[in-house]
Amino acid sequence: MNDRQPGSEVPAVNFDKLVQRLDDAIQALEESRSFAKTGKLPRVLDIARRVLLQPDGCRVIEERAERLERAGVFDGTDWAEPGILLPTLTTFALQSQNADTVVIEAFSELRLLSVARGNYLHTSVSAEQSHHYLTQALAINLGLLFGMTGEAEREQGKLALISQSVVQYIAQHIGYEHVIDRLIEEIWRILEQRPIQVTDVRRMITQIALCRADSQADLGSAGRGADRLISSLYGPTRACSEDPGTVVYEQRLETMDAQALQNEATGFARSMHDTGLVSPYHASFIRFILADQDTLLSEALGLSSTGRDCLLCYRELVRTLIEEGIYPETAQGIYGLALLLERGILYQPPVAPALWRQARLSLCSQARERLELAYGYQPQPGAWLIQGVLTMLGQPLGVGQGNNPTCQAARALSMWAYNDPDYLLQMVAWAARDNEIVMHFEGQPVSSAKSVGGVASEVAFDLDPVSLVVVPHLDRIYAEMGRQCAERGGDPHQWVNPEFHGWSAGRGFAINVDVATGNLNDLEGFVRYFYASYHPYYNGNQPLIHPQPAGIAVTDSAARFIGWHAITILRVALDPDGEMRVYFFNPNNDSGQNWGDGVKVSTSGYGERFGESSLLFEQFTSRLYIFHYDPLERGEPAEVNEDALLSVTEGVYRSWGRDRLPADTFQAEPPRTE
Amino acid sequence: MSEQTYDPEKGYVALLGWSLNAVEAADKFDRRYVVVAPDWAEAYCEEHDIPYVPWNFERLNDRSVEIAQTLKDMGVDVAIPLFEETVEWAGAINSVLMDKPRLFGQAMLLRDKALMKRRAQLGGIRVGIFEEAHDKGDVIRFLKRVNQTLLKLDGDPNDPIHLKAFDKAGCLGHRVIRTPDEVDTIPEEEFPVLMESHLDGWEFAVEAWIHNGKIAFLNISEYVTLGYSVFVPATPDLEKYRDQIRGEIEKLIKTFDIEFGFIHPEYFVTSDRTMYFGEVAYRPPGFKVFELLERAYGFNAYQGMIMAFDPKTTEEEIQAFFPREVVDAKGYAGCFGVYPRRRVVSKLEVPEETENHEYFESHELTPPLEETVTKRTAFGTHWGLVYFFGEDPYVMRDLLKHQEDLDFYV
Incomplete structure (x- = not known):
């Protein structure tokens, strides 16, 4: 026997050999009969995945793009027809946990890059089209481009590196200047929804600022529109316009006269209300004037008469909240504070004392730890939590679920902040101080400390401070309530939603899906009752009183069913065009979504308030599958006219209801009346 | 699509059983072919224009002659078994096509491990108890x-x-x-x-293509651990027995009276160089050894099999087709059958040291469908193969052995 002992570990990858293997695998695919190609493909995809993980991998694949396509890597998939590809779908492919999907997407994009650069004359797509497509794809995947990774990427593991390097490689060759204008539009679109969590937006703006400062990058005329965004973070006023740093700025403040301070105050306020972003200098300024110029506070917060009135009534409280919670790091809380004052909720008797408790709250170690992990040690976790409370109460519709499957908890937080602020503050106190929340389910206490697991196996850290502390508790309670009615037939939301969200959620429950079969069930009756409960023309012109939880069948841009999602119906009203719209809150982080079949959720331009999403009443109804109502006010099923009814039911059949027609009553269309 | 262009002067073969790699090899080769497979293969064959005759290979029965007659009427010269279950069918069909009743008896011998051992013993081949x-x-x-x-x-x-x-x-x-x-x-x-x-020895397998009763090509496959890993060609440690092994195979050919085709026997060699016969199969081996051979030598083993079965194949063709044993191999090709080591697994994660190894080629592993791993009974089926290729047989052997200590499913 041979007694050689070759080493069992060879760490470094031999790139040339790997590329040789790739070429061999491509050749095997090329030489393969069409009927046997599927058997040869896994090897190509697997080796290509390893090539793409290497620094020069994208170049190697791009050079082979034409060969790969001709060898048949796209055969039988949507990618075979680049003309029909949608840039928006690239995100899903690039974030997929399936390695093959990520690699095929990488192939496709690098192929289009090759076409765009004139190296590959494609039969069905031109260089211009490819260029346009890639620009859009880049704009949509900005997060990847700037290395902003979220939970999706964490789940993906090493695959995320491929997605990132592909997007970055394309950007290098297409040119950042093509992306930046879109990026700016995108940032404005997101900011119009006034999210609480602006970490990503801040990072994107910082990236643009860096690009502009880089003399190497030729931006041409691109990126001009970024001025307001960049200045809102790095220099909103004259005295800090060149971004001198807070230390220098604070020295400057010492020497300013009253007029100069006044100018600073209005400058900060204007910028903040313009973008919803708050500069750290703003926090320095506010802490400075608090000492002996606090008459400027109203100006610096940009308050209207309502807000100013509120400020004057609760001066000491506001002062304390600022002292405890507003630092350059937590500057965003200033915007929350301003909007909180504008909402006038301090006039509700329990809210001010509850905020006093919040200002002095001592945190349990678990809450402290979560906040420190997410936000660092400076300032204190308590300050971050105050910032979180201020922003949530000021922007109840800015709550987002992050990359967590906890839309119910996010929805509940938003609903309470909107509707029941002192209850929200109670929840925060319980979670942050006691590390336990107890709710009641049909009379039985349900404790977050005693419930085993939540819907989310682990709640990630990409959340605002309040969600960070409270959501893990709510999620466990929600899941526990679900478990308590698991035995019952029917949809558990029926019992859980009202118990979980509070007394104002309607006890009546309507669902148009048969839980056992997943098939549609009495769609027409469901629609008629929804009109009767919510549509002002059919419910006696009664505006919605309390926000109501509802369930949506979310569809993608091709109107294919994706999943069930929790939202809140906020109001139903005529839009500026005189059309009836449903305005709702979507705990998703970005609500501007295309649900296919012409249903595009709007977030601005149709009378939406910050954070609201809206759809025409009929379009909304065509994606609705659960709603709650007051059983005492149900009324009669509405005499909805046939056209409207048809438009809703057909919208259902064309989208998520496509495969859900009950077998015995199968019909392509509902019967038409003569 | 079948794009085959065949030479009408050469034989017409029937492939018994469905194997995509075999079909593709046939389609690219110069012999006319037809696939005989259960009717679930029909839609695929129709879609891709693959010549096809439906047949369900259950137990041999009164209707068995039907398929032989069908193939005979089509002008088929020989039937080639691709799986253990089709070996007796090939024997039965070929006894009709070639008018040699003996072939059926031979196939039955090759299908029954007890009969096979007895026959080997009668032929003077050493077997265990x-x-x-x-x-x-x-x-x-x-x-x-x-x-x-x-x-x-x-x-x-x-x-x-x-x-x-x-x-x-x-x-x-x-x-x-x-x-x-x-x-x-x-x-x-x-x-x-x-x-x-139980024989305490070194177990290995042989693949031999037989034409006119003579060995056309003989490969020795080295098992690193039985049921886990195999590579071709073998290390010089095993190849040094090649002449002796060739002698054993010739004995086997004589004992079983094999004129043509392909055999895949297994042997033990004990420390005193005695060869013990384990068993022999008249079909392609498992563990993708054919694919490994193609990787190592560059010839398509299925096409070799078609030639070895085709009665119209000439000696010159055989000479030209097969490479020289061992010396013509470009390297060593091996594969490892992964079986999860943990009781509960959630995802597939190829170990970095494997993935970055210079010899690593590719894998056929799929993400786990269920989290609980059923206990492996005896030599149960692996979850997928991992392929390697490289220049040094000892690096290959140790690398394959080392994979047994790694977790592919975590």
Whole structure:
């Protein structure tokens, strides 16, 4: 026997050999009969995945793009027809946990890059089209481009590196200047929804600022529109316009006269209300004037008469909240504070004392730890939590679920902040101080400390401070309530939603899906009752009183069913065009979504308030599958006219209801009346 | 799409059973072919224009002659078995096509492990001790008798015995029994089985293409660990037995009276260089050895098989087709069958050291469908293969061995 002992570990990858293997695998695919190609493909995809993980991998694949396509890597998939590809779908492919999907997407994009650069004359797509497509794809995947990774990427593991390097490689060759204008539009679109969590937006703006400062990058005329965004973070006023740093700025403040301070105050306020972003200098300024110029506070917060009135009534409280919670790091809380004052909720008797408790709250170690992990040690976790409370109460519709499957908890937080602020503050106190929340389910206490697991196996850290502390508790309670009615037939939301969200959620429950079969069930009756409960023309012109939880069948841009999602119906009203719209809150982080079949959720331009999403009443109804109502006010099923009814039911059949027609009553269309 | 252009002067072959790699090899080759497979293959063959005759290979029965007649009417010259279950069908069909009734008897011998051993023994080939068992009592008796023969005393650890189904391929139904208690774990429905004494030796397999009763090409496949890994060609440590192995194969050819085709026998070689015959199959080996051969030598083993079966193949063609053994190999190709080591797994994660190894080629592993791993019975089926290719047989051997200590599913 041979007694050689070759080493069992060879760490470094031999790139040339790997590329040789790739070429061999491509050749095997090329030489393969069409009927046997599927058997040869896994090897190509697997080796290509390893090539793409290497620094020069994208170049190697791009050079082979034409060969790969001709060898048949796209055969039988949507990618075979680049003309029909949608840039928006690239995100899903690039974030997929399936390695093959990520690699095929990488192939496709690098192929289009090759076409765009004139190296590959494609039969069905031109260089211009490819260029346009890639620009859009880049704009949509900005997060990847700037290395902003979220939970999706964490789940993906090493695959995320491929997605990132592909997007970055394309950007290098297409040119950042093509992306930046879109990026700016995108940032404005997101900011119009006034999210609480602006970490990503801040990072994107910082990236643009860096690009502009880089003399190497030729931006041409691109990126001009970024001025307001960049200045809102790095220099909103004259005295800090060149971004001198807070230390220098604070020295400057010492020497300013009253007029100069006044100018600073209005400058900060204007910028903040313009973008919803708050500069750290703003926090320095506010802490400075608090000492002996606090008459400027109203100006610096940009308050209207309502807000100013509120400020004057609760001066000491506001002062304390600022002292405890507003630092350059937590500057965003200033915007929350301003909007909180504008909402006038301090006039509700329990809210001010509850905020006093919040200002002095001592945190349990678990809450402290979560906040420190997410936000660092400076300032204190308590300050971050105050910032979180201020922003949530000021922007109840800015709550987002992050990359967590906890839309119910996010929805509940938003609903309470909107509707029941002192209850929200109670929840925060319980979670942050006691590390336990107890709710009641049909009379039985349900404790977050005693419930085993939540819907989310682990709640990630990409959340605002309040969600960070409270959501893990709510999620466990929600899941526990679900478990308590698991035995019952029917949809558990029926019992859980009202118990979980509070007394104002309607006890009546309507669902148009048969839980056992997943098939549609009495769609027409469901629609008629929804009109009767919510549509002002059919419910006696009664505006919605309390926000109501509802369930949506979310569809993608091709109107294919994706999943069930929790939202809140906020109001139903005529839009500026005189059309009836449903305005709702979507705990998703970005609500501007295309649900296919012409249903595009709007977030601005149709009378939406910050954070609201809206759809025409009929379009909304065509994606609705659960709603709650007051059983005492149900009324009669509405005499909805046939056209409207048809438009809703057909919208259902064309989208998520496509495969859900009950077998015995199968019909392509509902019967038409003569 | 089938794009085949065949040479009408050469034979017309029928492939028994569905194997995509075999079909593709045939389609790219110069012999006319037809696939004989169960009707679930029909839609695929129609869609891709693959010549096809439907047939369900259940037990041989009165209707069996139908398929032979159909193929004969089509002008088919020979039937080639691709799986263990189609070996007796090929024998039956070829006895009609070639008008040689003997071929059917030969196939039956090659299908039954007990008959096969007896025949080998008659031919003067060394085999271990073996016996058929019809119930658990037979197994206990055999276990005791074997260990008595080995002069073991009561209380000495027993030498194990091996149980195998008569007519299943490879490791299917293979169990190792050491104590009478373990006999109780054998389900009744597995009987009758073949029992064999354990041979302490080095097990290896051979692939031999036979034309006109002579060996056209002989490969030795080295098992690193049985049921886990194999590579071709073998290390010089095993290749040094090549002449002796060739002699054994020639004996086998003579004993079983094999004129043409392909055989895949397994042997043990003990420390005193004695060869023991294990079993022989008249079909392509498992563990993708054909694919490994193609990687190592560059010739398509299925096409080689078609030539070896085709009665119209000439000696010159054979000479030109097959490379020189061992010296013509461009390197060593091996594969490792992954079986999860943990009881509960959630995802597939190829170890970085494997993935970055210079020899690593690709893998066919798929993400786990369920989290709980069923306990591996005897030599149960692996979850997928990992392929390697490189220049040094010893690096290959140790690399394959090392994979057994790694987690691919975590």
